[in-house]
Amino acid sequence: MRARMRRALVLRVRTCAVRRGVGGLMPRTLVVVGAGVSGLAAALHLSRVVPAAKVSEIGLESELLPITYNDAATKNRYLFVGGKLCKLPTSIRSVFSKLPPFSQPLAWSLAREPILPRSKEEDESVHAFFTRRFGAEMADYVVDSLCRGIFAGDSRKLSVRSCFPPLFKAERSWGSVLLGMLVGSGAVKWDGAKTEVMERARREGWAQWSLRRGMQSLPEAMEAALRAKGVEIHLHSPVTELRPAADGGCQVLTEGGILAADHVFSALPAGVLGPLLPTAWRPLAQALGKIGSVSVAVVNLEYEGRVLPVTGFGHLVPSGECGEILGVVYDSCSTPQHDRSGPPTTRLTVMMGGSWFTGAFGDPQRVSKERLLERAKETVQEQLGITGQPLTAIVKVHKDCIPQYGVGHWKLLADISEWTVSHRVPLTLLGASYDGVSVNDCIYQAQRGVERLQG
Template sequence: MAPALPLADEPRQITQCPMPRTVVVVGAGVSGLAAALHLTRTAAAPKVVLLEARERTGGWLQTTRTEEGAIFEHGPRGVRTSGAVGKNTLQLVSELGLDPEVLPVTYSNAVIRNRYLFTGGKLCALPSSIRSVFSRLPPFSLPLVHSLVREPFVRRSREADESVHGFFTRRFGQELADYGVDSLCRGVFAGDSRRLSVRSCFPALFQAEQSFGSVLLGMLAGAGATKWDGVQTGMLERARRERWAQWTLRAGMQALPEAMEAALRSRGVEIHLHTPVTQIRPTADGACQVLIDGGTLTADHVFSSVPARVLNRLLPPAWHPLTEALSEIASVSVAVVNLEYKGLVLPVLGFGHLVPSAECGEILGVVYDSCAFPQQDRPGQPTTRLTVMMGGSWFTAAFGEPGSVGAELLRQRAITAVRQQLGIAAQPLRTIVRVHQDCIPQYGLGHWKLLTAISEFIEHNRLPLTLIGASYQGVSVNDCIYQAQRGVECLRD
């Protein structure tokens, strides 16, 4: 059975097979939860067992709800509505009965329009309208329109892959690559645009150039877009009508996996927390044994949503070509420091700012949480919630090993960054420090080859194994949910 790994521009034949009787899902992050839910949606649903090594489900979706009523996110804090994957997640939210809990931000909101770079020692507003494209905005020496006008005339590349930085330098110019795209990759992947693959990180842009010879023309033609064929729920219609850009949940993003877990338990899914998997090995009859502390589970099929390098350590030596490919998919660690200040202390209104790597390697950016979702501030006297993102590809060089860095060092560095970049000199009312080790996979050059090798090995050997999760085809919440559901659909076909 082929896993949900082939790229959209390289479809592969899916072998038909009956739905297995017992499925074990390894990892109860949002991918594992989504796969388990999708498995229970048919009358002939298999027995589903969900295993999680930690004490809770949800993975990197983590929320702190304080006694004062404030909400602090330690992982993803807002979900985009655009595209088929965005609609798919909103449909899931509706199915879980969470419609009343959704807090949207529309495209008309200044928070969405106002985004900044911190470079040259100051905040610089990014272009946010048609008019601003024709204006010269620091740090760019020319209006953005100059880069856009020349792009359709740039010759397409014949290379099978290219770094994100190289792709944008070639098509849009050095400044856009050095400031805008460098910062974007730090905000999304906490990674270095000079090492990340444009084919895997931004597949729609890569396909647009390959198919149309131009990113702009290809995107106008809808290159790389996935068709939405789901149910048009009331919330989807509202999101379209009101032009939602992003949304969160009133009680924080952790409310999503909490609702998914509750739905799974109501459907009879076995969920085992504090249950790390120690080994996955094949049986003579084509099934799998999943070894846990104190026992062994036999599964007709296994869904793995754990990071690629974690899965690599669980598989048998005989699957060497697969484990070798998995070991090549690296990830980076991110320190997340939540800060709460007394009063309205931000000098600007906006979603937040990113920091180019040339300006400050270890500070990736600052999110202005109180601007985007003021409903999650503590009631009463006004306060300002901020989140400082640090580390990523620069973590070890700046702070040392993620497992041993002290919380006070990270706290002080975050406070210093807020003082230097936003001019906020006061001490915060509250500070929460989290270090997420190996939390964001890095799709390096040739990542697509690793996916092809993984898919071919699993399909050729008819392994009862499907790989889902952020390690493969998208790191966002939307991508993880969509790919998990697609993996289940491939199993059903």
């Protein structure tokens, strides 16, 4: 992961002398290290392309594939518990019904939550938080699975304050998660420019979205937009070191030379950035090294015919059921537009590993693709009853791909921020390592990072 990520793009954006708030002029030469979605979004915003308009501004509006809240892929979600698929409640009536794997209707857990005392802890694990407020079954089945689906992580180690900040803030402000959510406490409100696409999403009730040619077309279009704006993009330029400059700026050392910058935006993972920092910034490097990450194996399978026993987005697997199998996405249900033309087929994605990768498969760099493929085929046979051989199989191991926000992550970020400000470090940290792992989170935080520099 580290060798590969150091080969990320290096972008240099030259701005005009834009006046900041109280702080004077914004730096003129800015370097963005790492050009995943976060780095590209920051560069787009710096070059005056508004990230909020990302889809329309970079020519992808016609490529959008919205999935609404009324779609079966949104309404039908499952857990695999006790050797069978269990549909999660999707209506008020189902909340009052006793449905497997729960021993009683969820309404009982929900009804008692508003009268429970609030915690005075500054942070706690996601599992402890939900056990305390909604009971063990909600924590063991639903929330455990949810953390595996989003973070590929262990809910007993992940921070509720950092992973689910609206829920933490709701209890802190109102003494109840449900009451707080009803009044909108803790919800993140978009404070950027509104666009037609955003209004359409609100009007039509989008739950999520994809792109007709796949999500890879997003960074490709962002790169093309940056080139059109005259942004320098240095391909295949491994960054070897960041070095403070005498003028208060920063030098970015690459195998191709040295880039001088007034300010650097790093979109590298925390664990990759740390070793690149100078000795004088050792406290920062040590803090970054505390932000861990996990590896995930993703196996895409395509089968002949319509072979799924149910229709929906997919199913998640609680860690108590099977540690290394995180879940299965029913791609043909959520984005049928991506299916091949001709006779019908069924596309699935099996997600494996995460916090359980090493224990189940060993070293992510050494495990064979054949072993992962066999485990994925066993999974769809055991959990979905699909016995045939796949027409297509693609196996990828994404090493250290999802950061883990452990208990106390918020304090670590506060310490990092305080140290960089007090030592006048010309560096802004972006990306999934800090404040949200989704694509939307990364784009939003990239915009906020640029705005903070602007003052």
